[in-house]
Structure formats: structure tokens, C-alpha cells
Amino acid sequence: MEWALIDLLLKRLHRPESAQTLPLGPGHDSAILRPRAGHDLVVCHDVLNAGVHFPEHTAPFDIGWKALAVNLSDLAASGASPRWMTLGLSLPAAEPRWLERFADGMRALLHTLPADTRPNLIGGDTTKGPLSIAVQLLGEVPQGQGLSRAGARPGDSIWLTGPPGDAAAALHGLQHGLPLAEPLLAALNRPRPPLLAGLQLRAHASACIDLSDGLLADLGHILQASGCGATLHLPALPASPLLAAFCQRFGLDRHKLQLTGGDDYQLCFTLPPGAESGLNDLLARCHRVGLIEAEPGLRLRNDNGQVETPDLDRPGYQHFT
Amino acid sequence: MEWALIDLLLKRLHRPESAQTLPLGPGHDSAILRPRAGHDLVVCHDVLNAGVHFPEHTAPFDIGWKALAVNLSDLAASGASPRWMTLGLSLPAAEPRWLERFADGMRALLHTLPADTRPNLIGGDTTKGPLSIAVQLLGEVPQGQGLSRAGARPGDSIWLTGPPGDAAAALHGLQHGLPLAEPLLAALNRPRPPLLAGLQLRAHASACIDLSDGLLADLGHILQASGCGATLHLPALPASPLLAAFCQRFGLDRHKLQLTGGDDYQLCFTLPPGAESGLNDLLARCHRVGLIEAEPGLRLRNDNGQVETPDLDRPGYQHFT
Numbered sequence: 001m002e003w004a005l006i007d008l009l010l011k012r013l014h015r016p017e018s019a020q021t022l023p024l025g026p027g028h029d030s031a032i033l034r035p036r037a038g039h040d041l042v043v044c045h046d047v048l049n050a051g052v053h054f055p056e057h058t059a060p061f062d063i064g065w066k067a068l069a070v071n072l073s074d075l076a077a078s079g080a081s082p083r084w085m086t087l088g089l090s091l092p093a094a095e096p097r098w099l100e101r102f103a104d105g106m107r108a109l110l111h112t113l114p115a116d117t118r119p120n121l122i123g124g125d126t127t128k129g130p131l132s133i134a135v136q137l138l139g140e141v142p143q144g145q146g147l148s149r150a151g152a153r154p155g156d157s158i159w160l161t162g163p164p165g166d167a168a169a170a171l172h173g174l175q176h177g178l179p180l181a182e183p184l185l186a187a188l189n190r191p192r193p194p195l196l197a198g199l200q201l202r203a204h205a206s207a208c209i210d211l212s213d214g215l216l217a218d219l220g221h222i223l224q225a226s227g228c229g230a231t232l233h234l235p236a237l238p239a240s241p242l243l244a245a246f247c248q249r250f251g252l253d254r255h256k257l258q259l260t261g262g263d264d265y266q267l268c269f270t271l272p273p274g275a276e277s278g279l280n281d282l283l284a285r286c287h288r289v290g291l292i293e294a295e296p297g298l299r300l301r302n303d304n305g306q307v308e309t310p311d312l313d314r315p316g317y318q319h320f321t
Numbered sequence: 322m323e324w325a326l327i328d329l330l331l332k333r334l335h336r337p338e339s340a341q342t343l344p345l346g347p348g349h350d351s352a353i354l355r356p357r358a359g360h361d362l363v364v365c366h367d368v369l370n371a372g373v374h375f376p377e378h379t380a381p382f383d384i385g386w387k388a389l390a391v392n393l394s395d396l397a398a399s400g401a402s403p404r405w406m407t408l409g410l411s412l413p414a415a416e417p418r419w420l421e422r423f424a425d426g427m428r429a430l431l432h433t434l435p436a437d438t439r440p441n442l443i444g445g446d447t448t449k450g451p452l453s454i455a456v457q458l459l460g461e462v463p464q465g466q467g468l469s470r471a472g473a474r475p476g477d478s479i480w481l482t483g484p485p486g487d488a489a490a491a492l493h494g495l496q497h498g499l500p501l502a503e504p505l506l507a508a509l510n511r512p513r514p515p516l517l518a519g520l521q522l523r524a525h526a527s528a529c530i531d532l533s534d535g536l537l538a539d540l541g542h543i544l545q546a547s548g549c550g551a552t553l554h555l556p557a558l559p560a561s562p563l564l565a566a567f568c569q570r571f572g573l574d575r576h577k578l579q580l581t582g583g584d585d586y587q588l589c590f591t592l593p594p595g596a597e598s599g600l601n602d603l604l605a606r607c608h609r610v611g612l613i614e615a616e617p618g619l620r621l622r623n624d625n626g627q628v629e630t631p632d633l634d635r636p637g638y639q640h641f642t
Contacts, residue, residue: 049450088455129370134409134455
């Protein structure tokens with residue numbers, strides 16, 4: 001039984017690879033891989049559980065998509081090019097149909113990526129247990145060029161690869177039975193981490209993080225790791241037209257959703273003065289939202305020029321309600 | 322909360338490492354590591370679930386020990402030297418005491434190993450959910466020297482690093498409420514994978530696998546991957562004195578436990594003719610138990626010279642009952 005399930009996964013998520021890069025592929029207790037000379041290896045390992053990270057009856061296609069997406073997002077924030085994947089799957093029952101759809105969801109996300117950045121499934125474990133999906137990705141980055149949340153300096157500009165808040169709006173809509181436009185739901189269930197942006201940012205960005213906990217919390221991680229503060233310009237915060245319409249229709253605080261919602265899987269990165277000139281194409285699609293400063297703490301400058309200071313230590317930031 | 326738990330794990334399982342080998346350590350979404358030049362990377366990813374791989378109320382110390390042991394065993398079978406570890410932990414509640422004991426169990430096993438073969442915890446994920454432990458290990462092996470289950474050839478001898486069956490006896494004892502000597506229980510709860518044997522076997526063994534499913538099943542994996550058959554000499558099968566006494570006292574079939582029990586975490590390896598001369602020290606502690614043959618299938622030669630053929634396709638081999 002176990003082998004049939006693994007075979008089903010491999011058919012969808014493994015591709016043959018040269019023995020020069022994958023000396024020992026799937027079907028063994030370990031896989032053996034050969035990173036490119038002159039490259040560092042980037043590893044992430046995130047777990048998604050039913051009832052915690054997604055509702056119990058989420059479609060398996062969406063679970064597969066999202067489990068891969070949150071890990072791809074971690075690699076994107078490191079500037080890494082994905083290479084290999086192992087899966088640790090706990091399944092309540094051996095249901096091939098469920099697993100097919102799960103793997104289809106992963107594959108669909110993979111096929112949104114250039115072929116040479118699709119991680120290849122090379123191993124893992126499939127076992128009985130409450131539904132839980134552990135995804136481990138390995139990526140490569142030229143030696144010393146990996147991005148991290150540390151490294152931002154006063155004077156650096158703060159950027160986002162895309163508008164935050166859509167996933168938070170979708171979650172709010174689901175929880176309150178509100179009608180949702182399909183793109184908002186897709187932002188929650190089928191995020192598309194900006195992997196190529198991460199690749200372009202290496203050797204340019206001073207710090208980078210992916211937005212999983214919410215902009216305030218994640219920018220806070222950059223500030224803590226970098227030992228500095230920042231001011232965000234709220235009027236500069238990009239919002240999708242659907243988010244703006246949703247918030248207006250249901251009387252929601254757009255900025256609160258955008259600052260604290262989480263699950264965005266956009267990148268938040270900082271650029272030293274002068275770095276912008278080498279990134280014109282990328283930055284034309286990104287949004288400059290603030291400035292790194294020496295003074296500790298995170299400040300928000302609102303529409304009328306006033307500055308407010310959110311309490312980052314409070315779980316579930318409530319300042320803008 | 323989550324960070325306090327992670328910090329607790331890191332205090333016990335992470336050690337500072339040079340930026341030359343670990344450019345980015347724990348505390349980020351990804352870790353960045355630099356394998357040694359001229360080395361392949363070996364990756365394994367096994368999951369253990371409560372109620373499936375261990376009884377619900379197993380001591381957390383033993384769960385930590387075993388979750389690490391089964392993955393170390395995978396690396397041992399590849400001839401890899403462990404370097405790094407990531408954990409994907411799902412915990413029903415944030416209980417620091419439980420997690421401390423869990424990490425203590427992992428650390429206790431690590432301290433049975435030479436310092437330069439202890440994997441360093443560098444990342445992962447801690448989340449709410451039914452108890453589930455995903456361990457991912459990364460090891461190194463000189464390029465092209467990784468062992469696998471493929472490669473056995475007719476005429477190769479078959480060896481075990483130690484006597485199988487103790488863990489199966491302990492499981493039987495627990496399930497039937499029989500009194501158990503401490504070393505039998507330790508074989509089940511605190512296995513010690515023969516990591517150093519794996520290191521010595523590279524460049525010598527033609528095939529290698531760890532005994533997790535039981536000797537018949539795991540040797541069967543070698544035969545299938547290598548495209549050959551074998552005869553096992555049952556009288557040559559080593560048994561611990563405690564196992565022999567346990568089987569005699571409770572009227573159990575020792576060979577059945579040894580052939581089908583599983584959870585042994587010894588290595589089963591094959592050596593080409595002539596390879597023994599380079600491995601005298603190791604082989605003095607190992608046991609030659611059979612011969613690889615061209616004829617497909619696995620044969621058992623019993624005490625009186627008769628040959629029997631177990632049915633490997635039947636789940637839970639029953640031939641010797």
C-alpha cells in the first residue's frame with residue numbers, strides 16, 4: 001500500500017535527473033544529491049496541519065498547492081533557486097483519489113514556475129496518522145549570496161513585491177459567511193510566492209523576509225534581526241481593487257487586514273541607497289512602502305501625516321480597529 | 322510561545338558552527354549551509370506518529386531518542402556522516418516539560434556518537450496538532466561513495482552488524498503483558514544505529530540497508546534493487562542471550578521474531594569476494610549470515626540443512642509459526 005501511494009506521488013512530482021546532480025533518487029531510505037560547486041544549500045521545513053493551517057475539509061488540491069507554496073515562499077525570501085523536495089505525509093487513510101488531487105495541486109503550482117526552478121521530489125515518508133503535511137525544500141544560492149532578515153541599515157528603503165491583505169480578507173469572508181470574489185479566495189488557498197523576485201534580489205537586497213505572519217510582524221522580524229527601526233507610509237501600501245471593494249462593502253479596516261492579516265506570501269525587502277538602479281525591471285512591479293531608521297521601533301505614518309506606534313508585542317495587533 | 326519552545330530545542334540540540342559551514346543558522350525561515358567540497362549530500366525525512374510508531378503514552382525522552390534514531394539509521398545505511406537536522410514538530414499543547422524531555426532524549430542519543438558525527442539542529446517548524454514528529458537529516462559522503470540497496474552481486478556475502486529480534490521481542494512482551502529485561506526494552510525504545518559501521522563500509526560494501534521492516538523484508542529490498550536472489554543460513558543468525566531466553570521461556574519462535582520483527586536498526590550489507598580483508602576490525606563484530614545468488618528469490622537454509630522459501634508477498638511473514 002505504502003509503495004502505491006509513493007508511486008502515485010512520484011509520477012506527478014518526480015522527474016528523472018542526471019546522476020551528476022542526483023546520484024541516488026527516490027526509492028531508498030535516503031536520497032543522495034550533489035549541489036553545484038560554488039553554491040550554498042538552503043533548507044526549509046514547514047508543517048501544515050488540518051484544523052490549524054487549513055479547515056478540515058479544504059480541497060486536497062488546495063492543501064497540496066499551499067503546503068508547497070509556504071515552503072517555496074521561505075526559499076524565495078532567501079533568494080534561493082529550488083532544487084529538491086522531500087515530503088513527510090501523515091494520512092488518516094490510504095485514499096489514492098485524495099492523494100492524486102493533493103499531488104495535482106503541488107504540480108499545478110510547480111508548473112507556474114520556470115522548469116529550472118521546480119523542486120524535484122526525491123524522498124520522504126508516507127505514514128498513517130491525523131492529516132499533517134511536512135514539506136522540506138532544498139535550494140541553491142551562489143556562495144555567500146543568500147538573503148536573510150538581518151542586514152537592513154538606516155536609510156534603506158522598504159519594499160513589497162505585491163499588495164498584502166487579500167488572503168486575510170478571504171479568511172475573514174469565510175469565517176463570516178461573506179460572498180468572496182474568486183481572486184481573493186485564490187490569494188488564500190493558492191498563493192504564488194514571487195520566487196523570481198527573490199532570485200533577482202540576491203546581491204542587491206540588504207534584508208528580505210516573506211509575509212506569512214503579517215506585514216507588521218514580519219517587518220518586525222527584520223527590524224529585530226537588523227537592530228534598527230522603521231517608518232511605514234500607510235498611503236503607499238498597495239491594495240488590490242478587490243480588497244478595497246471588499247473592505248468598503250463590509251465596513252472593514254483595510255489597513256488592519258493588510259498590516260496584521262498574514263498568509264500573504266509576498267516578499268518584504270530592504271534596499272540600500274543606490275541599489276535601485278540595478279533593479280529597474282523588478283522595482284517597476286514592486287511598491288516602496290517605507291524607510292529603515294536608526295530609532296528602534298516601528299512607526300506608521302497615516303493618511304494625514306500623523307505617526308502612530310503599533311504595539312507589536314500584543315498578539316493580533318488591534319491598533320487600527 | 323512558539324519561540325520559547327524553539328529556544329528550548331535549540332539550547333539542547335544546536336551548537337554554534339562556523340559561518341564557513343553554516344552561513345545562516347536557526348532563527349530564520351530557511352537555514353543556509355555549505356557542504357564540504359567534493360562531498361555529496363544525503364537527505365532522509367522520516368515521520369513518527371503517536372499511536373502508530375509508538376504508544377500514545379510513550380515517555381517523551383524515548384520518543385525523542387527513537388525519532389532521531391530511525392533517521393540516523395537511514396544515514397548509516399548510506400554511509401553518510403550526519404551534519405544537520407531540521408524538525409517538523411506537531412504538538413497537541415505547548416508543554417515545555419514534555420518538550421525538554423523529548424529534546425533530552427535526542428541529545429542523549431547524540432552524545433553516544435563521536436562529536437563530529439552529531440547532526441546540528443538548524444531549523445524547522447513547531448506547530449499545534451496531534452503529536453507528530455518529522456525529522457529531516459542531512460549528511461555528507463565523499464562524492465560517489467554513498468551506499469544504497471542496489472549493487473549486490475551473486476557471490477557477495479551477506480552480513481549483519483548485530484543480532485536482530487530484540488525489539489520485536491520487546492514489542493511482543495509489551496503487547497502481551499510479559500515481563501521484559503531492560504536491555505530488550507531498550508532495543509525497542511532506544512535503538513543505537515551503527516553509524517560508524519556505515520562510515521567504514523563505504524567504498525567496501527556492494528549494498529547496504531537498515532533493518533526497519535524486518536530482515537526478510539529489508540534483505541528483500543536489496544534483492545529487488547540489485548536484481549538477484551539469496552540464501553540465508555538460519556543457524557548463522559546471531560541472537561542476543563536475552564532474546565534466546567525470552568523465546569524459550571514464553572514458547573516463541575525466535576527465528577520468526579528475527580526475520581520479520583522489524584525495528585532492529587542494525588545494518589544488513591553485502592560484500593564482494595575479497596572485500597573482507599580491508600574490514601577486519603569491523604567484521605570481527607559483525608555476523609555473516611548468507612550469500613547472494615543469481616537465482617531470484619530468498620531462500621532459508623534451516624538447522625538441518627533443509628531449504629525453505631518464505632512468501633515475501635504476504636504481509637507479516639508467517640512461515641515459521
